[in-house]
Ligand code: BO1
């Protein structure tokens with residue numbers, strides 16, 4: 001096929017994306033990258049974000065299988081992100097997932113940290129409110145993507161977390177029931193391009209759980225899929241979201257494909273900043 005893909009099953013594998021018409025994939029500011037933590041610079045402007053309506057339980061319009069990812073499209077102009085050193089107010093458009101194989105300890109994140117690849121990565125895609133989408137993808141900070149790593153926590157027998165003891169020593173955890181509701185849609189979008197309206201109560205806050213949002217990395221980069229526009233201010237959070245292994249495996253199982261991540265791109269003349277020292 002002449003469509004782009006992640007493996008060698010079509011003409012345009014990642015090393016050839018730059019040959020696609022109207023593509024920026026051969027640029028010098030590409031994503032993802034490996035984050036070499038020893039070479040990050042502390043930036044005191046990287047304060048916490050302000051999230052507007054991330055607790056809204058009816059913000060997702062539909063979930064779709066694009067053939068490259070599973071994407072949740074949000075109701076327009078409802079959720080917002082600002083602060084975090086962004087300097088603009090951004091409107092949240094969608095979030096989606098990148099993953100590896102169906103094996104439980106698979107490697108599927110796009111960004112790597114000190115060359116460690118996490119099992120999955122969630123991207124929350126936001127657009128500068130003062131720009132149209134068309135202008136945003138042509139502007140260096142037109143889009144702000146928030147990236148969260150996802151790793152497995154051991155499956156629990158009970159589906160109700162409220163029975164579990166949580167204390168100061170327990171690991172951060174996402175809302176297991178929110179992930180259960182989200183993944184319950186996956187069997188309904190097995191066909192490429194299929195969509196399912198989302199009626200269940202699922203907030204982004206519940207999916208993120210109590211993950212530490214104060215410690216993150218920041219650099220300027222691109223969309224990680226063609227046409228790879230160099231329009232993205234990237235934020236990669238250090239701490240991962242913990243999700244049940246079984247639920248993580250539902251993504252490749254139902255979507256019907258594996259290893260949907262772009263390899264690391266050259267850092268070139270860029271710096272990676274960190275909010276913490
Ligand atoms: S990612 O977060 O870097 N993996 C990424 C990759 C591609 C897009 C977004 C995020 N694509 C763009 C499309 C637009 C669309 C926009 C928001 O996503 O090029 O057509 O409007 O959904």
Ligand code: ZN
Pocket residue numbers: 096097098123224
């Ligand atoms: Zn992505």
